[in-house]
Amino acid sequence: MNMKTSKQISVVVAVLLALGLSACGDISRNVAKDGSHAQQLVWPKPDQVTPMHRGGTFPELNALRQVHAGLNKQQISRLIGWPHFEEGVWGVREWNYVFNFRDADSGQVSVCQFKILFDHDKLARSFYWKPDECARYMNPPPPPPPAAKVEKQETILSTDTLFAFDRYSLKDITDGGRAQLDALAAHLLDEKDRIAHISVVGYTDPLGSDDYNQVLSQRRAETVASYLIAKGVPEDLIGAEGRGKAEPVVQCEGQARSKLIACLAPNRRVVVRVASRSD
Incomplete structure (x- = not known):
């Protein structure tokens, strides 16, 4: 071997030793045989990633969340790709990554380092994040909270007992009607902490014009709502609506007027619908 060849070999050996020492500086110390830990974790500098991984990558979250202990290197590479540094692929006991995560609300990007330690059989065993909060x-x-269950109650009040004939104002409410509304108000006050909404809906029979019946049903619904509010039921819980002759309960035909009016009585009503949150 001549002097020139000897010097070339020396240079190559020196370079290889330098590279080896450099690589060792970026690899964790004394990884346990079972891959559960290392005597000292060493994190490579993010700017030392391979050129193709410069700046880190945005992992697909569903794939990342499938990474778990027991996977081999081929399986992991299919989920999150090959390691981002030059620590090696097959013979090494750790892989390192630089991942970027974009916050859905602020749009800001967080840069995280991810480390996998492998056991002696080159199966993934333990996982680390830098900073630790990136583990999230x-x-x-978390799954969305279950939707609150809503209970619905319905009270049907006959307008024939609530109001004098063809009337709708507070002063037109009968004594029997006041007793019914007082009892209803007391019940609503007992349940007000659970109540989400109270809908007061007025209905008429089909006798008379559509416009007249619509106005009458609306006014009666508003009067009942006003009465309940006066008794202490929170105003912001109550809505009033008139639906005229819509949604009839009974159909009556071919009868004399007096009997027809009596037959149609169930259609003349105010319905109080209460939606409450269940415990």
Whole structure:
């Protein structure tokens, strides 16, 4: 071997040793045989990623969340790709990544480092994040809280007992009607902390014009709502609506007027519908 060849070999060995020492500086110390931990975790500098991974990557979250202990390197690479640094692929006991995560609300990007330690059989065993708070990205978002169950109650009040004939104002409410509304108001006040909404809907029979019946049903619904509010039921919980002759309960035909009016009585009503949150 001549002097020139000897010097070239020396240079190559020196370079290889330098590279080896450099690589060792970026690899964790004494990874346990079972891959559960390392005596000292060493994190490579993010700017030392391979050129194709410069700046880090945005992992697909569903794939990232499928990474778990027991996967081999091929399986992991299919989920999140090959490691981002030059620590090696097959013979090494750790892989390192630089991942970017964009916040859905603010749009800001967080940069996180992810490390996988492998056991002696090169199966993934333990996982680390830098900073630690980045581990939250590996966890699926919590399921939305279950929708609150809503209970619905309905009270039907006959307008024939609530109001004098063809009347609708507070002063026109009969004594029997006041007793019914007082009892209803007391019940609503007992339940007000659970109540989401109270709908007061007025109806008439089909006798008379559509416009007249619409106005009458609306006024009666508003009067009942006003009465309940005066008894202490929160105003912001109550809505009033008139539907005229819509949604008839009974159909009556071919009868004399007096009997027809009596037959149609169930259609003349105010319905109080209460939607409450269940415990």
